[in-house]
Amino acid sequence: MSSTVSVPVDDLTAVTTPLTDAAALARADAARADAEQRLDPATVEALCRAGLPAHFVPARWGGAESTFAQLLSDVALLAEHCPSAAWCAALWAAHGRFCAYLPEAGQQEIWRHSPRTRIAAAIAPPSGTARRTASGWTLDGTWQPVSAVTHAEWVLLAAAEADTAGPALRVFAVPADRLVIEETWDAVGLRATAGHTVLARDVHVPDHLTLDLAEMLAGRSAPGRSRSHAAPAQLAGGLMFCATAYGAARRALQLWTHWAVTPSGSTGRVRAAAPALATTLATASARIEAAGLLLERAARRADAGTVTGVLVASNQRDAAVAAQMLADAVGELMRGGSHMLDARGELHRMWRDVHTVAAHAVLRVEGAATAFAAAATDGER
Incomplete structure (x- = not known):
């Protein structure tokens, strides 16, 4: 990817595509979306036209059946313009991948009209209960938060099977x-992602719209499944979450650099000439670019590497460390100057959004480190 520093603050793109059209529309509405805590329906439709919900949908249903590397690139680009839109787009893509594990009749019901069906999910931790009936299941419970649910057409909900000995968990x-x-x-960041609470009360779910949670998370290979559908959830989960933070951090650097290289109104000097600000520019840009390299490598491994416990744990580690690096870099950009005085500014919004992504449980360094240490130790035995 090109250097983040060299992109002018107001340069969207030289080539118009459905993706860049969606990014431009999302950017024009980003401040309002953040303030009112909802994406505009026009932005949602543009994300659908750009193919984000269809990213991992099997080709036989008209989907792209694409790669993790491409999703990283697309989501990061969107996040430079509106992290909330990027987050929703990434999740709609990821949940399409999960629905590919449903029985054939279930897949047909979800995608029979379009591969761009928007799907929200509440998988971890499972909540509620499901009771077996003669014609399927009856689902009850409360799940929160459920990101991107406001504009979702379907929702995947993980629940425990009632009257079952042991932790039998299913997705509905x-x-x-x-x-x-x-x-x-009502979060500090990613405010327009609408991670609201979902309630199910005596909802009937037929058998063809449910599957075993462990099987879905394992992502086992099977005849006819593409590589993206044969990848364990933990192999690329953190990567897909962190893509939004990566794009938002790139945008924060663009904004800060534009400020730093603009002559000061009082002195006429370029701020970045000061040693302290030059150091900030160098270290923050290096951290963001290094995080990008970690994520790009993780995406390549998710797309093509031999799936082992060490590989999965390495990707978990890299996504978590990248998220921490991005949060540290954007935090460094916010220290000092007038940025902290502009709570409604774009840089402040990017700062909030990056830290909100980095706080996600999947991206906690401690958990990823524990998993990596265990996998690495097992690999040495």
Whole structure:
């Protein structure tokens, strides 16, 4: 990828594509979306036209069946313009991958009209209960937060099987209009992602719209499954989450650099000429670019590497460390100067969004480090 420093603050792209059209529309609405905590329907439709919900959908349903590397690139680009839009797009893509594990009849029901069906999910931790019936399951429970649920057409919900000895857990695909959505999302960052609370009350789910949670997370290979559908959830989960932080951090660097190289109104000097600011520019840009290299390598491994416990743990480690590096870099950009005085500015918004992504449980360094140490130790035995 090109250097993040060299991109002018107002340069969107020289080539118009459905993806860049979606990015431009999302950027124009980003401040309002953040303030009102919801994406505009026009932005959502543009993300669909750009193919994000269809990214991992099997080709037989008209989907792209694409790669993790391409999703990283697409989501990071979107996040430079609106991290909330990028986060929703990444999740719609990821959940399409999960739905590819449903029985054939379930896949047909979800994608029979379009591969661009928007799917939200609440998988971890599981909540609620499901009771077996003669014609399927009855689902009850409350799940929160459920990102991107406001504009979702289907929702994947993980629940425990009632009257089952042991931790039997299943995933249920439910049409969004059969669920109750309580608007409870009011976060510091990613404010327009609408991670509201979802309630299911005596919702019937037929067998063809449910599957075993462990099987879905394992991502086992099978005849007819593409590489993206044969990857364990942990191999690329952190990578897909961190893509939003990567793009938002690149945008923060663009904004800060534009400020730093603009002559000061009082002195006429370029701020970046000061040793302290030059150091900030060098270290923050290096951290962001290094994080990008970690994520790009993790994406290549997810797309082509031999799946082992060490590989999965390495990708978990790299995504978590990259998220921490991005948060540290953007935090460094925010220290000092007038940035802290502009709570409604774009740089401040990017700062909030990057830190919100980095706080996600999947990207916690401690958990990733524990998993990596265990895998590395086992590999040495």
